[in-house]
Amino acid sequence: MKAKTVAQSRVSIGNMMQPDQANVNGGVHGGEIMKMMDTCAGIVARRHSRMSTVTARVDELEFLLPIRVGNLVTCHG
Template identity: 50%
Template sequence: MAERPLSEANLVMSVVMQPSQANYVGNIHGGEIMKLMDSAAYAVARKHSHTNVVTARVDEIQFHLPIFVGELIS
């Protein structure tokens, strides 16, 4: 089976946020979200490069709304 071109590639990860990922008021730590983003980026990059990859740099991430324990994020 031929791989799709990068322009057609996509990945959707869905995760229910757990209490262990939250601070004392129930908001999910930004670092937990960054970790999930990095995991998704790795999966896509690894698939298309056929080798191990690393995140070299993230310039900026802006969080506009809190994410709470029990929420499903995708």
């Protein structure tokens, strides 16, 4: 089976942040963003390896700016 190139495994997903993803102050929960990132990474891993994959561990995730309800968040993998 021929291996895929990196370009063939790329994916971009986007979501408009909704009120059910946020706290009472309108800030989106970090877990929602982490879930989106994990989904994007999982699609890339599956496409590239052509096998089932899992996230074994996340060492660190640093949020530099708040994400608010109504913001469009795009994840590229």
